[in-house]
Amino acid sequence: MQSDRAMPGPAGLSAVFVESWAAMLADAPGEPPVRLGACAADADIPAGLRRRLGPLARMGVACGLGIAPEGDADIVFCSRYGDLSLAHQLLAALVATEPMSPAGFSMSVHNAVPGVLDLARKARIGHTAIAAGAQTFSAGLAEAWLRLGERPHLRLVLVFADLPLPDIYRQFADEDAGGAAFALRLSAEPGEARAVSITRSAAGDASPAALENPPAELLVRRLVDSLCSDAPALSWRSQGSLWRLGKSSDEAA
Template identity: 40%
Template sequence: MKSGIPFTVRRWSAWAPSLDGPEAWQQWARGEADIPVGEVTPDVRDLPAGLRRRLSRLGKIALRVAMDVEPEENSRVVFSSRNGNVNEMLSLLQSLAVEEPISPTGFGMSVHNSLAGMLSIVRKNRAAQTAIAAGGESLCLGLIEALACLNEDPSSPVLLLHADETLPDFYAPFQDREVPVCALALVIDAAAQGEGAYSFGFSGTQTRDMPGDPMTSFIRFLLRGETNWNWSGAEGDWWCRRHA
């Protein structure tokens, strides 16, 4: 019998092109819709205008789901992403290659923890924040970090924010699996006595091949109310169990 780190999901939000609400995601989870490819961005008119101008598409996606879950003002934040603001970084590198000056704003927004910082500014939140980049396991390691924060102080929830987008064509030869344009926000908390909860763990060895994107398969697991979730990355097998 596997044991893992227990937690409960208080609130969730996800965004992908044409999937911008709970009902749309439920239809997708039932197999009635796909995640389309496109340059669509979410509506972020509730963010300050000055901030909106600084945000890349990834930034708008990430902050949209974070704002939608309405995290507690002092929630600790864990931001995870495999590729981060890769389009912003590529633009900076292209400018350097032709000896053009780089944008200070672009440089600041290309830093991996910049989106967590932007969220803290919007929410006036001085609580701790962590940024995770761990290749294909970025979502899984982000969740481990969030659960470690929760274990350290179970009295307040933790916001896990994961966002990614497809690599630009320049980096396509290095892409080992398809990464959809998608973001997920989970407010995780310690489960009360008798409350339904999840447990999350890692085997440390790879025993099966589980192709596909871990974020979308994890969203499907949550929305379908399934009992088990399994995914394998380069470092081993990851699993999550739902307990009644």
């Protein structure tokens, strides 16, 4: 459920800091996705797990594994649609009275990606899976913010993954931004190597250049563009807050 009401923030948390990031962008059908940041290679995913992964899960796991190869960070996973192509295949098999693939069913659930990522990292910390329509990424960021505020000693990995809707559902798409997976390793503690931070303020605060409730797929691509630049800066309003990605030195000033 989406809400424009401002969320009460934990006392003392003025920013979260980006320790590392990874992204995979799929722009052209049939072409391999572009890997950016600290994205892991397919070979880094254990073979027994890799064989189970479809395109969406492979992208999400590669991004998450690249920035958190060890099980020392909790996971917040967000996806607007999940693996809807796989879910549609299972529904078509059901309608045709054909047997459904058990492996396909296990990978079609919404939290399949963080589950596989935990297995690959040999982690037993746990994870949270979020879907919130067009504001899915910002809702995941809000969850990460609140959890770091309550337990600032933790590290947290925020993973987003979505692919374009299958043709049968394309009428429900806001826009076709292509497929994308994106992961941020976040900390509540500043450090010399953490040059980028995310801040949150009241949605009504002045920022004429802020994006207004951008769809998750578009927002993720804009965030990746900003992180690839020498001077990352991006503001957007969503989930009752004004968010800003920028240099940590700007926040300190």
